[in-house]
Structures are given as structure tokens and as C-alpha cells.
Amino acid sequence: MQFQQLQYFVAVAETRHFTRAADLVHVAQPSLSQQVKALERELGADLFLRARGNITLTDAGEALLPLARRILADADTARHEVQELVQLRSGRIRLGATPSVCTGLLPDVLRAFHDRYPGIRLLIEEGGSHDLVRELARGALDLALVVLPLPTPSPALTTVELLREDLVVVSSPEAPAPGGPGRRTVRVADLEGERLVMFRHGYDLRELTVAACRAEGFEPDFAVEGGEMDAVLGFVRAGLGLAVVPRMVATRSGRGLRVTPLARPGLHRTIALAHRSDVAPPRAARELQRMLLERQPDPPPR
Numbered sequence: 001m002q003f004q005q006l007q008y009f010v011a012v013a014e015t016r017h018f019t020r021a022a023d024l025v026h027v028a029q030p031s032l033s034q035q036v037k038a039l040e041r042e043l044g045a046d047l048f049l050r051a052r053g054n055i056t057l058t059d060a061g062e063a064l065l066p067l068a069r070r071i072l073a074d075a076d077t078a079r080h081e082v083q084e085l086v087q088l089r090s091g092r093i094r095l096g097a098t099p100s101v102c103t104g105l106l107p108d109v110l111r112a113f114h115d116r117y118p119g120i121r122l123l124i125e126e127g128g129s130h131d132l133v134r135e136l137a138r139g140a141l142d143l144a145l146v147v148l149p150l151p152t153p154s155p156a157l158t159t160v161e162l163l164r165e166d167l168v169v170v171s172s173p174e175a176p177a178p179g180g181p182g183r184r185t186v187r188v189a190d191l192e193g194e195r196l197v198m199f200r201h202g203y204d205l206r207e208l209t210v211a212a213c214r215a216e217g218f219e220p221d222f223a224v225e226g227g228e229m230d231a232v233l234g235f236v237r238a239g240l241g242l243a244v245v246p247r248m249v250a251t252r253s254g255r256g257l258r259v260t261p262l263a264r265p266g267l268h269r270t271i272a273l274a275h276r277s278d279v280a281p282p283r284a285a286r287e288l289q290r291m292l293l294e295r296q297p298d299p300p301p302r
Contacts, residue, residue, distance in 0.1 A: 001039065001042050001043070002035075002039075003071070003072075003075060004035065005035050005036065005038060005039040005042075006039070006068040006071055006072060007025060007072060008021065008025060008027070008032045008035050008036055008039075009036055009039055009047060009061075009064065009065075009068055010065065010068050010069060010072060011024045011025050011032075012032070012036060012048065012055065013048075013057060013061065013065050016054075016055045016056070017055060018032060018033055018036075018055070036048070043060065043064070045058070045060035046058050046060065046061075047060055047061035047064060048061055066138065069138060069139070070137075070138050070139045073138065073139030073140060074139050074279060076139075077139065077142070077279065077282060088117050088119070088120060088283065088284055088287060089117075089119040090119045090120070091119070091120050091121070091282065091283070091284040092120065092121040092122075092123060092282075092284065093120060093121070093122055093123065093142055093143070093282070093284050093285045093288055094123045094125070094140065094141045094142045094143075094285075095122065095123065095124055095125070095141065095142065095143050095144070095145070095285075095288070096124075096125045096126075096127060096132040096135055096136070096141040096143070096144035096145070096146075097124065097125075097126060097132070097144065097145040098126070098127070098128060098129060098132070098145065098146065098147060098203075098204055099126045099203075099228050099229045099230075100204075100205060100229050100245065100246050100249050101145045101271060102124065102126055103229050103230070103249050103252060103253060104246055104248030104249040104251075104252055105145070105162075105163075105248060105271065106124075106145070107252075108295075109288075109291060109292055109295055110122060112291065112295075113287075113288055113291055117284065117287070120284045125140075125141065126228075128202040128203055128204060129146040129147045129150060129204050130152065130202060131202070132144040132145075132146055132274075133146065133150055133152065133154060133157065133274070136157060136274060136275065136276055137154065137156060137157070137276070139276070139279070142275065142281045142282055142285040143273060143274070143275050143281055143285050143288065143289060144273075144274045144275070145162070145271055145272070145273055145274075145292075146159070146271075146272055146274050147204040147269050147270065147271060147272075148161065148269075148270040148271075148272045149270075150274075155277070156276060156277055156278060157274050157275070157276060157277060158274065158275055158276070158277045159272040159273065159274045160272060160273045160274075160289075160293065161270055161271075161272045162271045162272060162273055162292060162293070163270070163271050164268050164269070164270045164271075165246050165247055165248055165268060165269055165270075165271060166246075166247045166261070166262070166266055166267070166268055167205075167208070167209075167244050167245065167246055167247065167262060167266065167267040167268065167269065168244070168245065168246075168247050168250050168259050168260060168261050168262060169186050169191070169242055169243070169244055169259075169260045169261075169262060170233070170236050170242065170243050170244075170245055170250050170257045170258065170259055170260075171236060171241075171242045171243075171257070171258045171260065172236060172237055172238070172239040172256075172257070172258065173256070173257070173258045174239060175239050175258075177258065177260070178190060178191070178194060178242055178260055179260070183260070184260075184261075185260065185261050185262065185263040186260050186261075186262060186263065187262065187263045188212045188213060188215075188216050188262065188267065189216045189218075191213060191220065191242065191244075192213070192216070192218040193221065194221065194241070194242050195221055195222070195223035195240070195241035195242070196209070196220050196221060196222055196223060196241050196242055196243060196244075197222075197223055197224045197225075197227070197232050197235045197236050197240055197241040197242065197243045198210075198220070198222045198224070198225035198226075198227075198232075198243070199225070199226075199227060199228070199229075199232055200225070200226045200227060200228065201226075203228075204269070205244065205245065205246075205269075208244075208267065208269060209244045209267075212244075212267055222241075223235075223240050223241035224240050224241065229245070229249065232245070233245070233249075233253055233257065236257060237256045237257060244262075244267065246269065247259075247261075273289060273292055273293070275289075
């Protein structure tokens with residue numbers, strides 16, 4: 001089995017067309033077809049069902065595709081690692097993070113990293129922890145900032161806790177204060193009967209907030225749902241309802257918002273840095289990892 005054969009196989013699988021796949025990888029179509037057939041002989045199974053104008057994957061092809069993509073991604077990572085200059089003057093980092101972490105934690109850290117290593121390209125992918133774990137597993141990310149516990153624990157990932165952050169309630173200053181006038185803190189139970197602005201499905205903060213409300217014996221009432229962080233904060237500023245957000249986000253984006261802490265024991269979330277256990281992150285990613293760990297205080301005891 002040759003690396004080039006896997007590259008040709010993935011190209012055909014993604015385009016479902018041998019000629020377009022050959023154009024994609026810059027090789028003559030007969031040569032590509034010959035290499036794919038050689039791969040099938042090596043594996044002892046057909047990878048494609050070939051019909052005029054209709055190329056589909058066989059069961060063997062479906063099984064090979066995610067493995068081939070991972071191999072190609074690992075090879076790409078290795079290539080970039082080798083090509084990085086000694087003083088980290090070039091290279092890239094593929095970093096995944098939840099949207100709230102992008103808003104609250106990352107800007108200052110990435111600015112410091114960019115000031116020190118201006119030649120490193122930073123490729124940021126926003127998503128929920130579930131999506132980021134999947135992207136890490138298939139080799140599409142070098143590092144990811146995720147919320148613990150992971151939705152699907154994976155022994156193939158290594159996680160290092162960065163911080164444990166309080167959640168707060170944000171509301172419009174022109175709307176009635178949550179829990180009543182003069183309250184300096186609010187309990188989760190006080191959110192019963194309040195209209196909430198809620199994040200989309202798959203958003204870590206949505207699951208955490210809904211679970212906390214249910215633990216208090218009520219279902220949250222949504223005024224608006226389905227937004228990302230910026231949209232949720234905008235809807236709250238407009239007076240559509242309350243939202244539960246990380247303190248760091250509220251501090252950075254709090255203009256035009258009333259911020260009310262949650263009474264003890266409150267709600268918290270744990271942010272961790274994750275990477276694949278079987279592949280060391282590229283050198284530039286390891287440097288960013290070091291800076292993240294150095295800039296964060298030790299998490300408080302649970």
C-alpha cells in the first residue's frame with residue numbers, strides 16, 4: 001500500500017468521478033485508475049462500484065475512507081513539522097475552540113503568541129466540544145480548547161485542565177433585575193418563569209444550563225433559541241431575555257449588559273486543552289500550548 005494510492009482513493013471518494021479526481025491531484029486519469037486498481041488488488045477488495053456516471057463506495061471503501069483521511073492528515077502534519085524553521089519563524093497551528101472560549105480566553109493569548117511568533121499562521125475552527133473532539137480524532141486539528149467532561153470520553157485524547165470558570169446571568173439593564181430588585185446574586189431556581197435566550201443545540205452552555213434548571217425541578221422557558229455567543233448577547237441587550245454565560249465572556253463583552261453572579265454553589269465549567277495521544281502536536285502548537293498553560297492559574301479544587 002502506497003501513500004500516493006491512498007491520496008488517489010480519497011480524491012475519487014470525494015469527487016465520485018475518476019477524471020475530476022485526476023484533475024484534483026494533478027495526474028493523468030489512466031495513471032490514477034491504475035493506482036486505485038493496484039490498491040484494490042493489495043487489499044483484496046473492490047473499493048468502488050463503477051457504473052457509467054455513478055461511482056459509489058463499497059463497504060470496504062467506506063471502512064477505508066476515514067482511515068485514509070487520517071493517514072493523509074498525519075502525513076500533512078509531519079510535512080509541516082519538518083518544514084518549520086528552527087526559530088519558529090514559519091508554520092501553522094490548527095486550533096479548535098468553543099465560541100465562548102474564542103470570545104473570552106483566546107484573544108489575549110493569541111495576541112501574545114502572534115507578537116512573539118508573527119510568522120506562524122493561526123487557523124481557528126469554532127465548534128462545540130463534540131465536533132472538536134471528532135476533528136481532533138481525524139487529524140484535522142492540532143489542539144482544541146474543550147469543555148469538560150467531554151461529551152464522548154476518548155482514550156485517544158490527552159486533556160490538560162486550564163481553568164474552572166464561573167457562569168453568570170446577563171440581562172438588559174432596562175429590563176427587571178433577575179430575581180427581583182436589589183438582588184446582588186441570583187439562584188438557578190430564580191430563573192424559573194424567566195424568559196431565557198438560549199444557545200443552539202450542541203452548544204456546551206445550553207446543555208449545562210438546561211441540566212441545572214431541571215435539577216431545580218423546572219423546564220427553562222426560551223424566548224429565543226438557536227444562536228451563537230454574539231447573537232445571544234445581542235438578543236439579551238435588546239431585552240428579549242436572560243442568558244447564562246461564562247464570567248470571562250461577560251467581562252469582555254459586558255457593555256450594555258447587567259451582570260449578576262449566581263449564588264453559591266453556582267454554576268461552573270472546566271476548560272481543558274486537548275490533543276491526540278498518539279501524535280505529538282507540531283512544534284508551533286506545543287509552544288502555544290506552553291503559553292496557554294503558563295498564563296492560566298491553577299484550577300481551584302472541586
